[in-house]
């Protein structure tokens with residue numbers, strides 16, 4: 687069957703690698719990141735999804751674990767309304783300094799510290815959305831991190847499909863983690879076989 691022009695145009699509009707709303711700081715952050723040998727940045731798909739989910743949280747309180755150089759942070763910032771606030775935690779001073787310099791905005795608090803210590807000492811209010819993109823908060827201290835998500839809030843992870851930089855044992859670790867998540871009754875989740883492998887978790891209300 688011949689496809690009409692309308693169908694062709696529609697299919698191209700649905701191409702998920704077309705991003706029309708990339709944060710304006712994205713290019714300069716990417717350029718600064720390329721000068722370092724850092725290859726763990728979140729991709730455009732993850733960033734775009736984060737922006738959309740963050741935008742669902744009006745006056746949201748957002749946490750990112752693993753700022754890197756701030757690529758995902760730039761998308762998170764784009765999704766935040768004027769009343770939203772975010773905290774982003776990173777232990778690499780060089781990386782977080784790029785994010786700090788490029789994303790100057792009073793709604794973001796940049797914290798350069800060890801994520802394990804930060805999570806164990808944090809005693810502020812719970813979060814509407816946590817993007818856990820470092821070992822602490824994901825494979826380690828998961829219970830503590832999930833406890834910081836409000837009921838109805840999101841817990842987001844990427845890199846859940848095998849990545850080229852994974853050590854051999856990591857696949858088993860990821861698989862075990864996913865299996866454990868799926869057994870829980872205090873969350874509901876959707877696995878996206880898309881981007882680097884994303885899992886969107888929503889914390890279920892007890893009420």
Ligand SMILES: C[S@@+](CC[C@H](N)C(=O)[O-])C[C@H]1O[C@@H](n2cnc3c(N)ncnc32)[C@H](O)[C@@H]1O
Nearest residue numbers: 726727728752753754757758776777800801820
């Ligand atoms: C996958 S990368 C994050 C990429 C980031 N989301 C981006 O868009 O560029 C993981 C980050 O976690 C940081 N990290 C690793 N261990 C950490 C720890 N113990 N505390 C804080 N940050 C840590 C790494 O330095 C790295 O920047």
